[in-house]
Amino acid sequence: MASPTDISATPGTVLPVTPAGAHRAPPCTLVIFGAHGDLTKRLLVPALYNLVGSGLLHPDFRVIGVDRVDSTTAAWRDGLNAMMQSFTHDPNAEFHPASINAAQWDWLAQRMEYVKSDFSDVDAIRNLGSQLPANAIFYLAIPSRFFATVVETLGAAGVVAQKDGAFRRVVIEKPFGSDLASAKELNRRVLSVLDESQVFRIDHFLGKETVQNILAMRFGNLIFEPLWRNEYVDHIEITAAETIGVEQRGAFYEPTGALRDMVPNHLFQLFAMVAMEPPNTFDAESVRNAKEQLFEAVTPIDPKDAVRGQYAAGTVEGKPMVGYRESPGVAPHSNTETYVALKLHVENWRWAGVPFYLRTGKGLGGRRTEVVVQFRKPPMLMFRDTETGNLPPNRIILNIQPAQGLTVELGAKKPGPEMDLTDVQARFRYEDVFTKSPNVGYETLLYDCLMGDETLFQRADNIEAAWKAVDPVLQAWAQDSTGPELYEAGATGPKGADALLARDGRAWYPLDKA
Secondary structure (H helix, E strand, O other): OOOOOOOOOOOOOOOOOOOOOOOOOOOOOOEEEEEOOOOHHHHHHHHHHHHHHOOOOOOOOOEEEEOOOOHHHHHHHHHHHHHEEEEEEOOOOOOOOOOHHHHHHHHHHOOOOEEEEOOOOHHHHHHHHHHOOOEEEEOOOOOHHHHHHHHHHHHHHHHOOOOOOOOOOEOOOOOOOOOOOHHHHHHHHHHOOOOOHHHHEEHHHHOHHHHHHHHHHHHHOOOOOOOOOOOOEEEEEEEEEEOOOOOOHHHHHOOOOOHHHHHHHHHHHHHHHHHHHOOOOOOHHHHHHHHHHHHHOEOOOOOOHHHEEEEEEEEOOEEEEOHHHOOOOOOOOOOOOOOOEEEOEOOOOOOOOEEEEEEEEEOOOOOOOEEEEEOOOOOOOOHHOOOOOOOOOOOEEEEOOOOEEEEEEEEOOOOOOOOEEEEEEEEEEEEHHOOOOOOOOOHHHHHHHHHHOOOEOOOOHHHHHHHHHHHHHHHHOOOOOOOOOOOOOOOOOOOOHHHHHHHOOOOOOOOOOO
16 A cells, blocks of 8 residues: 655645634544545535635645545546536536636645555555554545444554544444444444544534524524424424435435435434524533433334325426336335425423424425424404404524525515505525535534534434434334335325324425425
8 A cells, every 4th residue: 555645745735824713623634435435526525625715724634535446546636626627517516616726626636645445454444544644534435334344444453542632533424323223233333442522423414504503593592592482383394305316326225215314314403403402502512412302302203103205207397207116226116215204292391292393305396405483373363353364373484405594474464454464574595695605515514523523413322312213113114015105206295294284283384485
């Protein structure tokens, strides 16, 4: 295995100026296992490029890509450069800049090296570790079946031991387990090698500014928090709807499904941001303790409160879409769900009696991630002799994507001599206030990992508590041969999802509402 090149003082490279008030990350080498994977090419490298532009990386920052593919450092760099350039022509890419800044890319590329190695080769990893500087982060951008093996290899090679004030950290992607038992076993194997403080279980949803803004909105504005409880809130909906299908990811999606892919991680993290108690401070342990207290108050989901669906052929945004079972890598009689809707109950003083409805799906008629807080209706006696009629309830909609911001729905009087109220909206949009820059959602998370800030990363008990809530549903579906309800691609989901709310006298907030 070739020795890493010392390029920390490469002539002609200039680190951008660190913004006033910001802290440059300490010197560190980022070792990426899975250097040739899509995650590295489409998200991690663009995020690192953006961090270069922000001036937050140290001049001695380096990247070592590790994979089993026959390649060279020059070929790996060239391939990544070509991918970066392609993003400028792809409006559907997560990273879609107008152009790539050559000097900014060169700064990063000169600090990148490729090493061919098997993930379980202890001698090779030991050799790699002997050439690393004091601080190192190992990023597991690999299939989840390799997570425990690679961590154990790092431990056997002796490269994750921390000494002399230096840090060694490991970043683990989702899915973290496939059910409660596997999550517990993965935690056991990981924590037999690493201290919890060294483990950064990443969920890229938490890197989105609009997700982090939920805490800022709740706890930084007095007008919201007093209303954020069962006295005033009727119910809360959390939606992550996608218009795309599984496309070429059928082989991954078949054993996974919508529930495992989205609920115990993405949707539960949004749920935590919306429903957790105010932490004493915004340090990592206080925030994660508040999440754990919330998750402990969630009663395991009754399978009767869960709906699964699977998209059939249809039309999405004017374009035909084949059904899930006709997608590459999918079994012709697959019972894997592409849609799931759930009802959660939280047994604590703040939320007792308030249902939380979660839904996520592919091949739907609208793309949006949002949280809808619907308030109870006010007494209408004073309006009984007016034209007001059945006024819609007040709502606060936290817009995550594609719209980013906050919408408040409230009643206002129509102009004219009669007392007639109607539903109106007040909106805040990020793009109207803040300058938008290309961002893939990993920038904040990578920077936090470099800084040792675990606030936005999941702790072992958080992971297990989320799986505990959904485990009864997984077990029931595994024994149910009827399979998911089919829905036409381009629809809002299966009819059973509407029935889930209708039996409580409620209805989903429309996916197509502006």
